Amino acid sequence: MVAASGSGLDHAVQERVATGDYVSALQVIGAAGGLGASRAALLRASVAQALFAHDWDGAALQVAAAAWAGAPEAERVGSAGLVAGFAAWRLGRPALALDWFDHAASAPVASAGVRAAGAFWAARACLRLHDLGGYHARLRQAATEEDTFHGLIARRLLGLRIGPPRLPVPTLRPIGGFLVNPALVYGLARTESNFDPTAVSPAGARGLMQIMPVTARAVSGDAQLDAAALHDPGLNLGLGQRVLLSLAARPGVRGDLLRLLAGYNAGWASAAGWASGVRDGGDPLLFIEAIPLPETRGFVQRTLTHTWLYAARLGLHPLGLDDLAAGRWPRLALARASYFSIPPRAANWNVLASLPHPAHRQQFARSGP
Numbered sequence: 625m626v627a628a629s630g631s632g633l634d635h636a637v638q639e640r641v642a643t644g645d646y647v648s649a650l651q652v653i654g655a656a657g658g659l660g661a662s663r664a665a666l667l668r669a670s671v672a673q674a675l676f677a678h679d680w681d682g683a684a685l686q687v688a689a690a691a692w693a694g695a696p697e698a699e700r701v702g703s704a705g706l707v708a709g710f711a712a713w714r715l716g717r718p719a720l721a722l723d724w725f726d727h728a729a730s731a732p733v734a735s736a737g738v739r740a741a742g743a744f745w746a747a748r749a750c751l752r753l754h755d756l757g758g759y760h761a762r763l764r765q766a767a768t769e770e771d772t773f774h775g776l777i778a779r780r781l782l783g784l785r786i787g788p789p790r791l792p793v794p795t796l797r798p799i800g801g802f803l804v805n806p807a808l809v810y811g812l813a814r815t816e817s818n819f820d821p822t823a824v825s826p827a828g829a830r831g832l833m834q835i836m837p838v839t840a841r842a843v844s845g846d847a848q849l850d851a852a853a854l855h856d857p858g859l860n861l862g863l864g865q866r867v868l869l870s871l872a873a874r875p876g877v878r879g880d881l882l883r884l885l886a887g888y889n890a891g892w893a894s895a896a897g898w899a900s901g902v903r904d905g906g907d908p909l910l911f912i913e914a915i916p917l918p919e920t921r922g923f924v925q926r927t928l929t930h931t932w933l934y935a936a937r938l939g940l941h942p943l944g945l946d947d948l949a950a951g952r953w954p955r956l957a958l959a960r961a962s963y964f965s966i967p968p969r970a971a972n973w974n975v976l977a978s979l980p981h982p983a984h985r986q987q988f989a990r991s992g993p
Contacts (some may be wrong), residue, residue: 633659637667641674650687661735662699665691670706670918676711677916679903685711692727700727702734704741710913713749714903722749722758729765737925740769744778748909773925776932780942780949783806787936794819794934796832798861804868804956805943809833809861811931812868812888815923821857830854833864843870876900881944881954882908884925886915889923906951 640649668691675684688708705728728742743766750758762892766778816834817823837851843866875882887895906909915921935942944954
């Protein structure tokens with residue numbers, strides 16, 4: 625028996641899920657002693673999410689529904705309803721998906737993000753069912769969670785103001801100026817390090833944008849670059865932008881902001897192995913929900929959320945928000961001279977000259993704001 629306390633049970637479940645042994649993962653949860661109903665439901669929902677991400681929609685629906693029903697009414701968890709809704713959605717059952725998304729939106733055990741996701745996806749299900757009244761009502765419900773990923777998209781669709789976010793105005797600037805929307809740079813720094821220039825990950829990534837020394841040397845062209853230099857905020861932000869542009873130029877990304885962020889978090893060698901196989905039906909929002917790595921899925925949503933909040937705080941274009949609200953795939957764009965009222969000398973600087981992949985300059989030059 626695996627103890628319910630500590631991280632031992634979580635690790636045991638994750639280990640089995642990672643190898644595709646979902647039955648064993650569920651058995652471990654069932655055999656755990658002293659496990660509360662809501663925690664058991666959360667763990668079962670995580671197994672259901674993995675099943676969904678690996679295209680086992682029928683099994684995901686079954687496991688998520690059991691996770692929901694297996695807890696007392698006061699301890700039912702929103703994530704179980706959410707995964708059941710996603711599975712039903714991809715199975716082509718929008719009415720059933722609507723029921724589950726509504727459950728998620730009103731679950732007694734749910735974060736603001738899960739409640740907003742439930743209400744937002746319930747709105748999408750209503751739209752598919754031609755229920756415009758239900759669509760607007762659920763969008764308004766999602767919009768009340770105004771600092772969440774789905775809440776911000778809902779607010780955009782309703783024409784509601786975003787902010788003013790409770791964020792300090794960043795004063796950090798990358799060496800060489802901004803190559804991409806500054807809000808994206810700040811959003812990544814917030815997600816990666818919470819603006820701690822001394823941060824070092826267990827893997828050795830360093831500084832504000834958590835850059836690996838080997839990556840920094842590659843994008844800078846300086847084979848002797850000292851890892852300690854990555855703790856300099858200006859240098860770190862400057863190199864972080866080069867990493868973004870390098871990733872964006874890869875054939876499997878080609879400026880796609882979602883795959884770019886997934887690759888930034890997971891490493892492109894990892895992301896390239898699964899990104900093309902995500903069954904999203906051409907829907908960028910479903911792509912995000914079906915990312916098979918929980919950390920990367922959360923990273924993409926948090927980074928975009930932070931990006932949009934910083935954009936609102938600084939009066940900048942919210943990169944990707946209008947695209948996702950309209951069901952389009954968002955793309956990376958180069959910075960414009962107007963960002964932050966960049967001094968004249970920097971504003972006249974040809975940012976295209978600094979792109980690490982000259983063959984792709986034309987592609988990015990045509991990107992939107």
